[in-house]
């Protein structure tokens with residue numbers, strides 16, 4: 001049977017950005033916020049953020065998170081965040097000299113649980129230097145409570161790595177938020193540049209500081225005025241990014257269409273009545289995979305086995321959750337029962353733009369098969385009713 005790969009990254013092609021590279025050849029500026037980079041940032045603001053706020057590119061989102069945390073944090077010891085995230089979130093905090101403090105996620109949307117976050121912040125008080133929520137798997141998480149936190153003096157950096165293209169009522173996620181919102185343009189994300197990223201904020205001054213910090217904190221001169229590093233996007237990266245912008249509306253539509261096909265088929269498969277569940281996303285996510293939870297560990301294993309037999313590649317994000325990584329296992333934490341449940345039962349299905357309907361049928365077929373009660377249970381219940 002033909003393999004269904006979990007992911008097949010696909011960037012725009014050379015022909016799409018060759019004219020921009022020719023422009024770069026003529027201008028002979030290759031980095032340091034060149035004309036292509038400036039044009040890209042301008043278009044992001046005008047076309048995706050309604051002209052509101054400011055944005056600065058970075059060469060990847062991990063450095064974007066580090067710079068954002070570094071520029072926005074207040075004195076204190078902890079970066080409060082979920083454990084159900086990619087390792088880059090707690091690593092960025094550690095690079096800023098902070099300790100991750102892990103808080104559980106909610107059972108529906110899998111973002112920081114508001115009640116448990118409140119408890120953690122009450123408990124930590126002034127020791128909470130920054131809060132770093134993750135917009136899990138690309139959901140348009142509700143940022144209003146985080147705007148309140150910002151107003152109360154608790155700085156917020158949103159790990160929105162997979163969220164470029166995520167919208168609610170046509171509004172791009174993050175637009176208008178006064179903390180920092182960090183997007184990734186890694187080859188595996190919905191907006192793929194290869195390596196790259198963007199930090200957005202409604203606060204233009206914050207973005208100005210971040211831009212300086214991403215260039216050694218030089219402000220016109222050659223003296224470092226703060227804790228900077230080099231996180232600039234090259235003009236080659238900006239050329240790919242500009243071409244990606246042109247192709248992006250169609251590719252986001254394609255991802256959203258695949259998501260609808262999946263949910264329709266999963267609904268019809270009976271799996272969602274048998275204890276399997278999808279993440280409840282707000283808005284429309286530009287998904288890079290489709291996250292699902294199994295009712296229990298034996299069901300999860302059944303799906304993994306059936307998928308392997310049918311040559312379908314699945315992955316388990318984020319397993320293990322960060323609090324179980326050797327690098328973070330000593331970090332302080334609150335109750336993480338939902339995170340542990342996700343760690344045990346979450347499975348991600350493939351969702352990339354060239355996935356065919358036939359492949360989606362096969363993937364959902366495997367889930368439906370795994371959702372059928374195993375033979376031993378069927379015969380047992382048969383015996384009882386007989």
Ligand SMILES: *Cc1c(COP(=O)(O)O)cnc(C)c1O
Pocket residue numbers: 060061062063085086088089134159161162183184185186196197
């Ligand atoms: C992809 C990702 C990152 C890292 O982005 P890079 O651009 O590869 O550095 C960080 N956090 C989350 C949640 C991600 O999914």
